[in-house]
Amino acid sequence: MKVxxxxxxxxxxxxAGIQADLKTMTAHKVYGMTAITALTAQNTTGVTAIMESTPEFLGQQIEACLxxxxCDAAKIGMLPSAEQVKVVHEKLTKFKVKNLVLDPVMVATSGSSLMKNETVEIMAKFLFPISRVIxxxxxxxxxxxxxxxxxxxEMEKAAEDLGTKYGCAVLIKGGHSIEDASDVLFDEGKITWFEGKRIDSSNTHGTGCTLSSAIASNLALGKSLEDAIRNAKSYISDAIASGLNLGKGSGPLDHTVNI
Structure with missing residues (x-):
């Protein structure tokens, strides 16, 4: 089994987060492992508290797993501190992890901030260059x-600017676009669009986490990056459309929709 x-x-x-990732990995029939960067008290309406893992403990989790x-692929989501970023870079480099999918989680679907401003620059410097795709x-x-x-x-230009600067593939998600829900990939000088229709649903809690872990799962299974994104996008569309309608805010996806 792939990991x-x-x-x-x-x-x-x-x-969202670790829980969404594990559900997504199970749906793709890969084995999921975790290293928790923070505990959050949150629901569909927002985040009320965050307790960060120490950089040392985060490193110990990754070391224990790898x-x-x-692993055949890895996914990075919420990283609250620059110190955590550096530890993650150290461990992933040590174990020569390939097929790294990085979701630069800055703000939750509910609007709550999940990353300190000073962390963003460090993340870009240390983790973007070793990622297969952000x-x-x-x-x-x-x-x-x-x-x-x-x-x-403008989506194309932003993807190209980031990809050229950091030497990684860049997938800009169009879920916030006024035109449609299509995504654009810049990879090794090539622009590829993944067309998608906007689904009339408020159940979008954890969409970024789910998409990135679905891409990582598909890469672990040996798919090309384009096929991994295409498969992941199809999966997330089904999971949103299923409509769990849980909670008082932005509800979660149905990660088991295809099981």
Missing amino acids: VLSIAGSDSSGG SDIP TPNIPEAQALTGLTITKRE
């Missing part, structure tokens, strides 16, 4: 590039 490591925060309500069970949404891409993104051409 995927998730390095991310815990969502007490089960819709020294015993090598998956920012439009607000995150705007923060990373300083560009204003309101149309497809």
